[in-house]
Amino acid sequence: MTSREVFGVRMSNCLMRWFGFCGIPLSILFGGSLAVKAQPVNDAFANRIPLTGYSTNISASNVNATKETGEPDRVDGVRYGATVWWSWTAPASGTARIHTFGSSFDTVLGIYTGTLGSLTEIAANNNAPGTSGGQSLVTFQATAGTTYVILVGGTRIFQNWYYTGTIQLSVGMPPTVSLTSPTNGTVLPASEPVTVAATGSTPAPAIQRIDFYSGAKLLGTDTNAPYSITTTNLPMGSNNLYAILTDSAGQTATSSVVNVTVLSPGANITSPQDGAVFTNTNPITVYGAAMASGTITNVSFWVDGQLFGVFGISQSSTWSATWSNVTSGTHRFLMTAMDNTGLSYTSAPVMIAVARTIIASNSVWKYLDNGSDQGTAWIQPSFDDSGWASGPGTLGYGDTNRQNTILSYGPDPNNKYITTYFRRAFAVTNAGSYSNLILRVLRDDGAVVYLNGVEVGRFNVPAGPVNYLTTVPNAADDGNDFFPTNVSASLLVEGTNVLAVEIHQDSGTSSDISFDLELLGIPIIIRNLSPSINLASPTNSQSLIAPGELTISASASDADGSVARVDFYADSVKLGSVTNTPFSFTWTNPPVGRHEIYAVAVDDQGAATASTVITVYIFDETVSPLVQITTPTNGTVISGLSSYTNLPITATAFAMGSITNVEFWANGNKIGQASTSPYTMIWSNAAFGTNQLLATASDDQGRRGTSTVVTVVIVEPPINTNPPVIANVIPARGATITSLSNILITFSENVVGVDAADLLVNGKPATAVTGSGSNYTFTAVQTTFGLVTVTWASNHGITDIGYPTSLPFDAEGAGA
Incomplete structure (x- = not known):
C-alpha cells in the first residue's frame, strides 16, 4: 500500500441488498401502500413537553416522528432522525443525569439551550459507555432556573431511514454518598x-x-x-x-x-476461604492478617508444610504471599507470626482443592463426519469406533485459523451435514477421590455431551428428543468460548471411561462448526488435625560470632495422633530430621550470613505444620557487616530485549552496630550506593554480556563486609535492520462493501507513534485510532459511495522499537 495507490472500496447504493431484497418495490416489501401515520405529539420543537422536578421518568415513542429544519446536523458525531422533544427547568444547581436506558432502539440524546436554528449544545451522546443496545447517557452541570431542551432520536439505518420504537427517558439530579x-x-x-x-x-x-x-x-x-x-x-x-x-x-x-x-487476636488467613476450589494451576495469592498486643516482627506463609512467603517487621497488619508452583490436588495453607515479646501465633488451617485435568483442550478425539444417522448406540462405552477418524481439537471447518483438525461438511456447501459425532476414551484411577467434575465445552452451534452413556450436558441445544437432523439456535459467540457445567463424579468408573459428543448445526447453510472440550476433576478435601510446633532455640534476631555449632530445638505435639518426625530447615534447605523427643538438631559450622530457620512437624497421617520462621545472624570473627544482593538473583538471564535496559539492584545489610553505607559494583566498577534501607539502585543502560555484581557494606565502627558475587547475563538485542511494513488490511484492498467506518491495519511488527491523523481517507484524517503493538483500528470519516482512497500522511511519526535505533515506517515503500 503506497501513498499514491492504496486500496479501493466500492460502496453499494442498494440499502435492501443488506437484507436480500434489492430491486423489490417498497410497496411490496412493506405489504402494499405506504400510509402516512400520526406523528408523536412532541414531534415538533415547538410542541416540546415540559418536565419539572429533581427526578422524572417517562415512557414515550418516536414512531412516525420526523426531523425538521434547524435541528442540529449530528448528535455526538452521528446522523439521526425521527426526533421528539422535551424541555426541563433545573430546580437547583448541580449535576444532572439524563438517559434513555430501557428504550427499544438505538437512540441519540442531545441537551441544548436556545431555540430551533440556534441551539447551543450542552451535552450529547449516542452510545453510553459499558451498555448494550445503543442507549444514551449524558451528565452535565445544570444551573438553577435554566431551561434545557432535550432531543431524543434514532440513529440512521440508511439515507432517510432511522431507528424508531419506545423511549424510556429519565431526567434527574441524583444525590451522591461515599463512606x-x-x-x-x-x-x-x-x-x-x-x-x-x-x-x-x-x-x-x-x-x-x-x-x-x-x-x-x-x-x-x-x-x-x-x-x-x-x-x-x-x-x-x-x-x-x-x-x-x-x-x-x-x-x-x-x-x-x-x-x-x-479478626480474633493472632494470625488469620483471610483469603482464600477454607474449602475453596481452583480450576487451574495458576499462581494463588494467600492473604492474611495478624493482630497482637505487641508489634508483629515475623510473618510466614506455608503450603503443605513448605515455606513460600516470609516477611520481617512491618507497620501493616495485613500481608500476602503468592504460591507459584501450584499443583493439582488438595492443599493446606497456614500463616504463622511472631511478635516482639516472643509470642508466636499460628492461623487455623485453610484447605483448598486444585482441579486435576482429566481431558485437556486440544486433545485427540475420534470423529465421524459423514452425515449418517448413528441413532443412540454410539454414546455407549462399548460402541466400536475403531473405524472413525481421529484428530486434535479444536475440530471443525470454516474457522481454519483456530482449528487443528478440519472436518467434512459433505458434498453440498448449501446443504451441509447437520450433525457430527465425537468420542474419546480416557483412563481414571482412584475414581472415588473426586467430589465433582467440571465440563467445559466449546461448541458451534450446539452440543450434547454423554459420559459413559449418560447425558451430562446440553449446550445451546433445546430440551426434547434429538436426532441427526435436529437443528439448534445459532451460537452467538461463534464458537469462541468454553461453556462450563458441573457433572457428578459418581458417573466415573475405575479404569476406562468414554465421553461422547454430538455437534449440531443451526442450518444446512451454516458456514462453520467448532468443537473442543476440557474435563476437570475436583479432588475431595481430606481433613486431619495437623500437629503443632514451636521453636525453642535459637531466639529470633539472635546474633552469633563464628560459632562452631548451633543447636536448633523445637517442641511438637499432635492432638489426634502422633508426631512422626521433625524436619529442621535453614534458608529453605533441609538440615536434617529427628524422629524422637527431644526434637533437637545440631548445625555444625553454620556459614556466615543471615539465615532463616524453621522446623516442620509431620504427623502419622502425613499432615505437616511449620513453625514460625526466625532470623539468626552469623558474623565472622572480625564482626564484618553482612551484605547480600537479593535482586537480581544469581544466574539471572535477561533476554528478548529490543533496546537498552535499566536494571534494579537491591541488597540487604546487617551489622552489630549500624550500617552507614552500601556500595554497588559491576565488573569491578562502582555503579552506585545507598545509605538507608531499603538499599537499592537502578543501573541505567546496563552493560550487555556477562556481569559480575557485588555489594559492600560499611558500619559505624569502620568495618566493611562484601557480598558474594551475583552473575547476571544481559543478552544483546539483534540489530534492527528491517523497518515495519503493512502485513494486513481489513477491509481488503479492492473490496466492495456497503459501509466503511473502521479500517484495521496490521503492521509486520510492534510500532509506536501511531496517531489518528496518520491515516487519510479520501484525503481526510481518521477521527480516532485504538490499538497497540502491531494492530491498530482507525475510525474513518463518513464517505460517499464510490472509490475510497486511503493514504498515509507524509509527516507521520510511526516507527518500530529497535536496537541500536528505531526505524521509521516508509509510507511510500512497496510494503506500505
Missing part, C-alpha cells in the same frame, strides 16, 4: 467499636437520612450531619459496608462498598 471511615481493606479486632461515617450531597433541598449497611443488615441510621454510626456487632470475617442516602425529593444514592475484616 469516609473505615477505609477499604481495614482489619479490625473482634468486639472493638467501629465508627462508620459517610458524606453526601444532593441538589434537593436537604438530605433526609443516611442508612448504613453490612451486607443486607441495617447497622443504623443518621439524620444529621456529620453522618455516622458506631457498632460493636460486626461478625468475624469479611464485612461489606455501604451507605444509602435518601434526600427530601425521595431520590436515593448508594455508596461504593468498603470491605473490612474482623
Whole structure:
C-alpha cells in the first residue's frame, strides 16, 4: 500500500441488498401502500413537553416522528432522525443525569439551550459507555432556573431511514454518598467499636437520612450531619459496608462498598476461604492478617508444610504471599507470626482443592463426519469406533485459523451435514477421590455431551428428543468460548471411561462448526488435625560470632495422633530430621550470613505444620557487616530485549552496630550506593554480556563486609535492520462493501507513534485510532459511495522499537 495507490472500496447504493431484497418495490416489501401515520405529539420543537422536578421518568415513542429544519446536523458525531422533544427547568444547581436506558432502539440524546436554528449544545451522546443496545447517557452541570431542551432520536439505518420504537427517558439530579471511615481493606479486632461515617450531597433541598449497611443488615441510621454510626456487632470475617442516602425529593444514592475484616487476636488467613476450589494451576495469592498486643516482627506463609512467603517487621497488619508452583490436588495453607515479646501465633488451617485435568483442550478425539444417522448406540462405552477418524481439537471447518483438525461438511456447501459425532476414551484411577467434575465445552452451534452413556450436558441445544437432523439456535459467540457445567463424579468408573459428543448445526447453510472440550476433576478435601510446633532455640534476631555449632530445638505435639518426625530447615534447605523427643538438631559450622530457620512437624497421617520462621545472624570473627544482593538473583538471564535496559539492584545489610553505607559494583566498577534501607539502585543502560555484581557494606565502627558475587547475563538485542511494513488490511484492498467506518491495519511488527491523523481517507484524517503493538483500528470519516482512497500522511511519526535505533515506517515503500 503506497501513498499514491492504496486500496479501493466500492460502496453499494442498494440499502435492501443488506437484507436480500434489492430491486423489490417498497410497496411490496412493506405489504402494499405506504400510509402516512400520526406523528408523536412532541414531534415538533415547538410542541416540546415540559418536565419539572429533581427526578422524572417517562415512557414515550418516536414512531412516525420526523426531523425538521434547524435541528442540529449530528448528535455526538452521528446522523439521526425521527426526533421528539422535551424541555426541563433545573430546580437547583448541580449535576444532572439524563438517559434513555430501557428504550427499544438505538437512540441519540442531545441537551441544548436556545431555540430551533440556534441551539447551543450542552451535552450529547449516542452510545453510553459499558451498555448494550445503543442507549444514551449524558451528565452535565445544570444551573438553577435554566431551561434545557432535550432531543431524543434514532440513529440512521440508511439515507432517510432511522431507528424508531419506545423511549424510556429519565431526567434527574441524583444525590451522591461515599463512606469516609473505615477505609477499604481495614482489619479490625473482634468486639472493638467501629465508627462508620459517610458524606453526601444532593441538589434537593436537604438530605433526609443516611442508612448504613453490612451486607443486607441495617447497622443504623443518621439524620444529621456529620453522618455516622458506631457498632460493636460486626461478625468475624469479611464485612461489606455501604451507605444509602435518601434526600427530601425521595431520590436515593448508594455508596461504593468498603470491605473490612474482623479478626480474633493472632494470625488469620483471610483469603482464600477454607474449602475453596481452583480450576487451574495458576499462581494463588494467600492473604492474611495478624493482630497482637505487641508489634508483629515475623510473618510466614506455608503450603503443605513448605515455606513460600516470609516477611520481617512491618507497620501493616495485613500481608500476602503468592504460591507459584501450584499443583493439582488438595492443599493446606497456614500463616504463622511472631511478635516482639516472643509470642508466636499460628492461623487455623485453610484447605483448598486444585482441579486435576482429566481431558485437556486440544486433545485427540475420534470423529465421524459423514452425515449418517448413528441413532443412540454410539454414546455407549462399548460402541466400536475403531473405524472413525481421529484428530486434535479444536475440530471443525470454516474457522481454519483456530482449528487443528478440519472436518467434512459433505458434498453440498448449501446443504451441509447437520450433525457430527465425537468420542474419546480416557483412563481414571482412584475414581472415588473426586467430589465433582467440571465440563467445559466449546461448541458451534450446539452440543450434547454423554459420559459413559449418560447425558451430562446440553449446550445451546433445546430440551426434547434429538436426532441427526435436529437443528439448534445459532451460537452467538461463534464458537469462541468454553461453556462450563458441573457433572457428578459418581458417573466415573475405575479404569476406562468414554465421553461422547454430538455437534449440531443451526442450518444446512451454516458456514462453520467448532468443537473442543476440557474435563476437570475436583479432588475431595481430606481433613486431619495437623500437629503443632514451636521453636525453642535459637531466639529470633539472635546474633552469633563464628560459632562452631548451633543447636536448633523445637517442641511438637499432635492432638489426634502422633508426631512422626521433625524436619529442621535453614534458608529453605533441609538440615536434617529427628524422629524422637527431644526434637533437637545440631548445625555444625553454620556459614556466615543471615539465615532463616524453621522446623516442620509431620504427623502419622502425613499432615505437616511449620513453625514460625526466625532470623539468626552469623558474623565472622572480625564482626564484618553482612551484605547480600537479593535482586537480581544469581544466574539471572535477561533476554528478548529490543533496546537498552535499566536494571534494579537491591541488597540487604546487617551489622552489630549500624550500617552507614552500601556500595554497588559491576565488573569491578562502582555503579552506585545507598545509605538507608531499603538499599537499592537502578543501573541505567546496563552493560550487555556477562556481569559480575557485588555489594559492600560499611558500619559505624569502620568495618566493611562484601557480598558474594551475583552473575547476571544481559543478552544483546539483534540489530534492527528491517523497518515495519503493512502485513494486513481489513477491509481488503479492492473490496466492495456497503459501509466503511473502521479500517484495521496490521503492521509486520510492534510500532509506536501511531496517531489518528496518520491515516487519510479520501484525503481526510481518521477521527480516532485504538490499538497497540502491531494492530491498530482507525475510525474513518463518513464517505460517499464510490472509490475510497486511503493514504498515509507524509509527516507521520510511526516507527518500530529497535536496537541500536528505531526505524521509521516508509509510507511510500512497496510494503506500505
